Amino acid sequence: MAAFTLTVNGQSHRVEASPEMPLLWVLRDRLGLTGTKFGCGQGLCGACTVHLGDAPVRSCKTRLGDVGSRHITTIEGLDPHGAHPLQKAWVELDVAQCGYCQTGQIMTAAALLAKNPHPSDADIDHALGRNACRCGTYLRIREAVHAAAGQRREVIP
Amino acid sequence: MSTTRRDFIKTVGSLSLAFYLPLDAKHAPAAAPPAVGSFEPNGMLRIDGDGSVTVWATRAEIGQGVRTSMAMAIAEELEADWSKVKVLQASTDPKFGDLGVTGGSQTTRSTTQALRKVGAQAREMLLQAAADSWGVPKAECLARSGRIQHPPSHRDLGFGDLVAKAAALTPPADPPLKATKDFRILGKNIPRLDGPDIVTGRAQFATDIHLPGMLVASIERCPVFGGKVKSFDASTALKVPGVKQVLQVPSGVAVFAEDTWSAFQGRQALKVQWEEGPAAQVDSASIRRQFEARLKSAGKVVRKEGDPAQALPAAAKRIKATYDAPFLAHATMEPMVAVADVKADRCKVWAPTQAPGMALPSVQAITGLKAEQIEIQVTLAGGGFGRRAMSDFIADAVACSKAAGAPVKVQWTRPDDFQHDGYRPATLHELEAGLDGQSRPLAWLHRFVGGSIAASNHFPWPPEAAELSGASDLAYDIPNLQVEWGQSDTPVPLWFWRAVPASFNPFVTECFWDELAHAAGKDPLDFRLDHLPKAPRQLGRDTFDPARYRAVLELAAAKSEWRTRKLPKGWGRGIAAHAYLDCGTYVAQVAEVEAEADGPIHVRHVVCAVDCGMVLNPRNVKAQMESGIAFGLSAALYGEIAIKAGRVTATSFLDQPMLLMPNMPKIEVHIVPSDLPPGGVGEPGLPPLAPAVGNAVFAATGKRLRSLPLLPKPLRRA
Structure with missing residues (x-):
């Protein structure tokens, strides 16, 4: 057990926990931020994606002890009112089906757009290519990222 | 799907009757409207004094969009203002009728007509209420987008203004349904009602539920099909910080902890000897x-x-x-999970289940309670694909809550989910x-x-x-x-x-x-x-x-x-x-x-x-x-x-x-x-x-x- 000070969505939290505890469970079980989902705990599905600084990370494989002073952003902090262009595009294009993986998809997409405001299909496939969606919403995810980027969807060859 | 499977779904969920306005006293509209002023002509529909319309979905949302499509069918006939429609999820509370089995791609085919009738009955009652208020023939009144209009006199009233009067009326047995050409909601690209909650992380799945005093349990199961616990040593597991107890349950050995990760850690420290049984010879x-x-x-x-x-x-x-x-394997994105709170005289379960009625007998068997002492609240499900019509993950939660004497969430891991499907x-x-x-x-x-x-x-x-x-x-x-x-x-x-x-x-x-x-x-x-x-x-x-x-x-x-x-x-x-x-x-x-x-x-x-x-x-x-x-x-x-x-x-x-x-x-x-x-x-x-x-x-x-x-x-x- 050790004490950590985390900055999550701009708020400071003091957490006493093992440094080994994955950030996912700190967020979900200690801070009640349940928008970040547990999909595999193996870093393979992307449902638990949050931002550490500007980078998208798999919170299930991020040790609490490795967070350091980097700011954490979760879906709850992306825009609490759902006004982020990605959130608006997601609702507009009715991307979600069951919805479980979608917060991880959106957080991954948000990190992409922050670095690359006008991504191509290939850029999107590269950035989101390891985020699993069992409902198969991939085509609308890609379309929504383009829509949020203010671009028309490119035709895939 | 075979005819028998369809029969099964129909038997478990007597599909249509639940949606017709029941005529027995229990469900009859209250003689005096509730103080807050709402109109609840059916267990799955309520119209409030502010004109808002609430629909309780009686089938599970597993990504196929039924929460929205069921609400659309009611709203269409009701002539609701779609922007004032919200959807909640029904539980096994008898007022919702039988929740059936969400499966076999049956929801649309088997419920749409009955849902339309629910909406139409409420619309006719609102029309009557308005006609009575104005002292005009009902036939001169129209329902449009959350309001009742009387075109000859240019008067209109919102649904919310009519709830008290409507609640006192008797529902018509056979209300007219709209012609397809007059549809304004059905047949349109209506975005799903859950969209805004999903994209903000507010949508609550069973895995997101936390009750006061709740423990999280993770169960070590025999990896071999049909295997049993021979013995186990919990001494190291019990030393893991956060672990509260370790108990044998019907599906294996459960580690109870104050949070999910501690339960997982405790499970890793658990030593179980298995009686693998004859299946161990199979590959x-x-x-x-x-x-x-x-x-x-x-x-x-x-x-x-x-x-x-x-x-x-x-x-x-x-x-x-x-x-x-x-x-x-089904491999839903949300691994199996359920929450149960078993008390001496009642049990409540929160589960992403496609078949609450099928789970009920096993909940009764584990708790010894009567059906009316048990309520299964269906939650959002992170995928279903048939998997969540199984009752195993619900039985886990109920058995664990009973064993621990506390509310318990049983969280499956991804390997559990692959290996025990x-x-x-x-x-x-x-x-x-x-x-x-x-x-x-x-x-x-x-x-x-x-x-x-x-x-x-x-x-x-x-x-x-x-x-x-x-x-x-x-x-x-x-x-x-x-x-x-x-x-x-x-x-x-x-x-x-x-x-x-x-x-x-x-x-x-x-x-x-x-x-x-x-x-x-x-x-x-x-x-x-x-x-x-x-x-x-x-x-x-x-x-x-x-x-x-x-x-x-x-x-x-x-x-x-x-x-x-x-x-x-x-x-x-x-x-x-x-x-x-x-x-x-x-x-x-x-x-x-x-x-x-x-x-x-x-x-x-x-x-x-x-x-x-x-x-x-x-x-x-x-x-x-x-x-x-x-x-x-x-x-x-x-x-x-x-x-x-x-x-x-x-x-x-x-x-x-x-x-x-x-x-x-x-x-x-x-x-x-x-x-x-x-x-x-x-x-x-x-x-x-x-x-x-x-x-x-x-x-x-x-x-x-x-x-x-x-x-x-x-x-x-x-």
Whole structure:
């Protein structure tokens, strides 16, 4: 057990926990931020994606002890009112089906757009290519990222 | 799906009655309206004084969009202002009626008419209430977008203003329904009501529930099917910080902790000795040998026309082939989870269940409580695909809460979810067919073997009940036709998986039909169109309509430019269709692939034509077709649950990949306009995909793939 000070969505939290505890469970079980989902705990599905600084990370494989002073952003902090262009595009294009993986998809997409405001299909496939969606919403995810980027969807060859 | 499975769904969930306004005293509108002023003409509909409309969905949302489509059906007839409609989820509280089973793509087909009636009854009562207020004939009043209008006097009132008066009226028994041409909500691209909550992370799944004093439990189960706990040593587990107790429960040994991660850590420190039992001798190879042996003897004849055994020797040309399909896991994105709070005199469960009524008896058995002391609240589900109609994960939570004397959430891990599923049955098929001198189909003999879902779960049905769709309902007209199914059970537990037997049988029959077309020297599309029955025919309890089958084939062919567009070198196209008779939906697909023999397969483009009757929400139909294609493609390319020493080898998405974005084909969905009653769309997009891809691979490479999954093992990487 050790004490950590985390900055999550701009708020400071003091957490006493093992440094080994994955950030996912700190967020979900200690801070009640349940928008970040547990999909595999193996870093393979992307449902638990949050931002550490500007980078998208798999919170299930991020040790609490490795967070350091980097700011954490979760879906709850992306825009609490759902006004982020990605959130608006997601609702507009009715991307979600069951919805479980979608917060991880959106957080991954948000990190992409922050670095690359006008991504191509290939850029999107590269950035989101390891985020699993069992409902198969991939085509609308890609379309929504383009829509949020203010671009028309490119035709895939 | 077999007729028996449909019966089962109907029996468990007496579908329509729940939605009609009950006339008994318990449900009659209150003599005096509630103080807050609301109108609750039915357990699943409430209109409040502020004009807001709340609908309780009585089927589970598993990504197929029913929370929105059920609300749309009520709102349409109610003439609600859609912006004031919200949806909540029903529980097993009797006021909601029977929640049935969400499965078999049945929700739309079986509830839409009844839901419309719920809306219409409430609308008529609001109209009457307004007419009474104004002292005018009801016939002069109109309901429009959340208001009742009286055009002759230019008066109008909001629904909210009328709730008290409406609540005092008797619901009409047979309210008029709107004409389809007057629909303003149904048939439109209405975004799903859950969208805003999903994108902000507010949508609450069962795994997100936290109750005061709640413990989180994780259960170590015997990795071998049917195995039991011999002994366990919890001493190290109990030293893990956060772990509260370790107890044996019916499904294994449960570690209870103050949070999820501590429970997982405690479980890792747990030492359990297992009594593995006889299943430990079973593996994929032994199951294959068992199936091969069973295939040598006759199975139960499940369809027979003419006599293929007699006709085959006279055939001008004969072909024979063996096909197989593996066990598959559901792999929902949200691993199994449920929360239970068992008290001495009551029990409440929160679970993402597709079949709360089926879970109730096991909750009663564990708690010893009466049905009326138990409430199962259905939550949002992170995927379902049939898996969440099982009761095991609910029984876990209830047993753990009872054992611990506290509210408990039982959280499964991803390996748990892969290793303790009810699997899509594996099957082995042998087919022989013959052509006459004019290259017309003369005889078809299809024998296949596999385990029985019915037997595996002790359902009181014929063992073949859930194994035959896509085989015994072969669409084509063949004078001599025989289909046999041989039961060959294994210790691997079986369950309904999206499209059930139509997830494998159409792969076999539509690929073998393709082989027959090539043997006949015919174009695979023509060979399908040329040998359809001339008139509708009875197949089992359902009627097969060859005109609808033909229409989807022709539409998919036309939109994919089947006859005219040349594909690049190394590409091939394949076609397949399936009539999902049980939910009234016909689908044909053309797949275009780039493939090498024994090499990679890239599915580039799928053109899908669907006739699902009247369309409730075109965008959702399109989404469900894409979803069925993606799910089907995961299975077709990568899906295989292998068994070794009585256990499932897969523990992660590396072992059992699912389709990811870079391999998602471009998909076009074309809908056949129809006035027929609305059909289901959750499953029917899946069955044609694997055969369309298999046929396309043959067209591209000349190599016929007859074993699922299609990719060679080293290439099964998503």
